[in-house]
Amino acid sequence: MxxxxxxxxxxxxxxxxxFPPQLRPISRFSTSPRVSGYEDTLKNLKIGAHTKVLYQGFTGRQATANAKESLDWGTNIVGGVKPGVEGEHLGLPVFPSVRAAKEKVNPDASAIYVPGGQTAQAIEEALENEIPLVVAVAEHVPLHDMLRIHAMLKTQSKTRLVGANCPGIISAVGKCRIGFQPLPCFSPGRIGIVAKSGTLSYETVASTTRAGLGQSLCISMGGDVLAGTTFVDALKIFEDDPDTDGIMIVGEVGGTAELDAAEWIKDYHKRNSNPKPIMALLGGLEAPPGRVMGHAGAWAAPGEPDAKAKYQALEKAGVTLVSHPEKFGAGMKALLGARRYRSNFSTLPKSASQQRGFHTMRRFKNPVNSRSFQGxxxxxxxxxxxxxxxxxxxxxxxxxxxxxxxxxxxxxxxxxxxxxxxxxxxxxxxxxxxxxxxxxxxxxxxxxxxxxxxxxxxxxxxxxxxxxxxxxxxxxxxxxxxxxxxxxxxxxxxxxxxxxxxxxxxxxxxxxxxxxxxxxxxxxxxxxALRDTREEVPEEVIAETKGIIYVKLAGEGSIGTLVNGAGLAMNTVDALILKGGSPANFLDTGGKATTESVKSSFRILCSDARVKTIFVNIFGGLTRCDMIAEGIIMAFRDLDMKVPVVVRLRGTNEEKGQRMIANSGLPLHSFDSFDDAADKVISLAKGAL
The missing domain is CATH 3.30.470.20 (ATP-grasp fold, B domain)
Structure with a gap:
């Protein structure tokens, strides 16, 4: 040969x-006949004041705190499940099983608040009882557990999954939160948002709130390899949603969901004379080939496109791209004004013949990101x-x-x-x-x-x-x-x-x-047990023990980055390089950064002799900005740091956090604008060389 x-x-x-005939999924559930499959469950994403929400894992600490917030906000929670237990919690009924809850309160949605190792079992129980919408928020759900779940999802037409490893879904208009999104960022409005990254989505939400646009429905794909709901799924909902005037997409490296979205958008533009404006951001444009960038799904498999290919595809489809989420608000406001888009009007009605059957499989040149057997x-x-x-x-x-x-x-x-x-x-x-x-x-x-x-x-x-x-x-x-x-x-x-x-x-x-x-x-x-940490980058191993995700970037990077959230950390590296900066690392303290994790992060950054200055880019969603500010001040004093630090704090308690930084008496430079902060840290780094 x-x-x-x-x-x-x-x-x-x-x-x-x-799939060839012999590979088509075998139905695991017989409680309802299959009509046309999982696509029929798209309508279940349209949540609102009417949605009756059930909690699985209801009495746990995190679920309890989350349910209290959601109840106060207006979410219609009808009870929860604790296996084998009946009673009351937060003044709501506790059921021994999802089946019992289905019989008594007939929920429209289930929020799954159990650890990653138990998530698949909880999803399966909700599937068996045909709960219309299931939202799984846990990280570290085993991949093969989700492969088994998706094999089940394909056999039925009653249950829609959002997640796993996602903030969830939230209707700002209908005051319905199924997930752990930071409520202070949200305001009722006209913008639909779909995102892979949690922290980047919070920044996007806050930007639209500051611009006076607000949000209609926000859907998270999540950061895992296998997503129950995709960009295209969300776009189909936003297209016909009378509450949505503009659409925002937050993607990142890994998979082909953004290419699928680009194809759908091109078709959408062809069949609509007055399409809703669409904006997007892509994280991981500068991600090193072959690295897992924080999220379990933030890596490109053989034959998959890199983030730059996705950027180009969306741009060719007529999407407006931004380099940072804080630019979404002003950008969408301008697009809506330029197109004279009429609020409260959806796009033109479509005839049945115009409904698009999206063909999901596609052929790629081999490979799009050619790096076979690289590390x-x-x-x-x-x-x-x-x-x-x-x-x-x-x-x-x-x-x-x-x-x-x-x-x-x-x-x-x-x-x-x-x-x-x-x-x-x-x-x-x-x-x-x-x-x-x-x-x-x-x-x-x-x-x-x-x-x-x-x-x-x-x-x-x-x-x-x-x-x-x-x-x-x-x-x-x-x-x-x-x-x-x-x-x-x-x-x-x-x-x-x-x-x-x-x-x-x-x-x-x-x-x-x-x-x-x-x-x-x-x-x-x-x-x-085959893992040998002695052959790995020492700082990356140390970071892992502290719950921090750290990737040491190649080259002579002079700017150390400290960010909360994988998507935001990728975007921070991308934006600094776009401005002429030279980041030394990717560092994600996690969406729930703590004072101790910030201190540990500084210690790791200072161990890199290349680092001349440090850029702290924090969006206080689940984490308060004042707590982060406290961690920065403590670290600076305790570690006897010599390098200058630029701090950008936005989100929950941002003004308090900024005041703490400004009044600390330490050589810390505080900003709320990303561009201003990035320009400052780049100038400091260049001045130190």
Whole structure:
């Protein structure tokens, strides 16, 4: 098999875009007939004063505090669930199960407030009882738990999922909060917002509030690999929502949801004479290839686009892009004024023939971000010889060697559009040619055999002789077994057929496993034990022990960054580089930054000799600005810091926090404008060089 023959074959192969019949999901629920599937649940996102909300995990500390706030704000909470317990909490009924709650109060939505390791079980219980809307807020939900949940979601047409790992959904107009969004930021208005990042969405909300626009409905996709609700789902709701005049999208590196949104928007503009203006922001434009940037889903898998490709796609679709969320408010106000958009009027009505059936699967050039086998940093990436050992247990032959023209790349990873595992294949020699992405059903592994159409398509795509398809099936089946049994999120291999014996051999392997399965569910201890922190960046390991996500950036970066929230941290790095600055790191203290985490962050930043100045960019949503200010002042004094610090505080108690910084007597520079703060920290860094 020569490289030229393979390239010719590749140019003729079409990418599979749908599940073959034998891979279609099997229904796990029989309580309601399937009409047309999960798409029918979109209407459940339109929450408001009418929405009856149930809490799962109702009596827990965080759920209790959240429910009190939501009740005071006006949310119609009808009770909660504590397994096996009946009683009363916050003056509301406590039910022993979701089934009992369904019978007594018939909720419209469930807010799931249980730890990540228990989230899938709680979602499944809500699914079985056909709760129309389920909102899962927990972080560290095991990826394979969610693969199983999405296999279930596809089989029914009653329940819509928002999340997991998201702030939730909130109607400012209808005073209904299902999640933990900071209420002081919100005001009833005309702007619909959909976001991946929590903290970036809070900044976006605050910007529209300051501009006097307010918000109609705010939906979070969440930062995980698998999202129950996507940008396109939200756009469909906003399109026909009479309360929404303008739309804002907050995306980031990882997945293809933003490209799907761009395609939908292009179609929307074609079929509307007066479209609602749409603005967007993309976090992670400067994210280093192969790094997980805070959110579990903030990384690009093989064949997926980088953030810059998404930016360009949205721009070509007619979306107005901004570099920082504080620019949303003024920008949308100008767009609405320029288009003379009439408040309280939705877009022109569509006939049935104009309704768009969005085709979700797409073919990419291979790969969009070409970095095969580069070192994506994740706590559970194992060494190549360890990956080889796993393959050899399944009798797959391995032989390390440099890439040759006869080699091909084959991986099993997660397809974020089909919400299922997928196989991705491409030729090493045709690095700029097409790749083949085939999603498959998580629950149906038995299809891997030489007579299966998927094996045939992959064999044809790679020009592998028919008599070798059996070995190919064994190879893929072995990868799948490793994928499922060890809870992997990406298994990347490079292989070829031996010219000597015609047998398949793997020459390189890069295996990554889901750390949430270990951290939140105490599973996969054997895999987790393979991690060797001695070979990792010391500051990154120390940060992890403090609950901080830190990525040391390459080069001569002179600005240390300290930010709360992964999306905001990515955007901070992007914006500083756009202005000519040189960030030394990405640092996310977490959405709930504390005085101690801020102090620990300063200690890590000061250990980097490259850092000449530090930029603290905090949006006080879940965290109060005055508490952050206290942490900054304490750290500056206790650590005997010598570098200047620029502080931008916005959000809850921002004026109090700014006063504390200004009155501290320390060499701290306080700002509320991002541009002013960024300009100052860049000038200080350049002056120190």
């Amino acid at each position: 020569t490289a030229s023959i393979l390239s010719t074959r590749l140019s003729r192969v079409k990418c599979r875009t749908t 994506q940093r994740c706590s559970l990436y194992i060494k190549q010889h360890q990956a080889f050992e796993k393959l050899e247990k399944y009798t797959i032959k391995t032989q390390e060697k440099p890439a040759g023209p006869e080699d091909f790349n084959l991986s099993i990873t997660v397809d974020r559009t089909s919400l299922s595992p997928c196989i991705t294949v491409s030729s090493v020699s045709a690095s700029r040619g097409p790749s083949l992405r085939i999603p498959f059903n998580y629950e149906r592994p038995e299809f891997f055999n030489e007579n299966n159409t998927i094996i045939h398509d992959i064999g044809s795509f790679l020009a592998i002789p028919k008599d070798c398809h059996g070995d190919l099936g064994i190879y893929i089946n072995s990868l799948y077994n490793i994928f499922k049994k060890n809870e992997a999120f990406a298994l990347e291999t490079r292989a070829s057929l031996s010219e000597e014996d015609g047998k398949l051999r793997v020459h390189a392997a890069h295996f990554g496993f889901d750390d949430a399965a270990f951290k939140s569910s105490d599973r996969q201890k054997e895999v987790h």
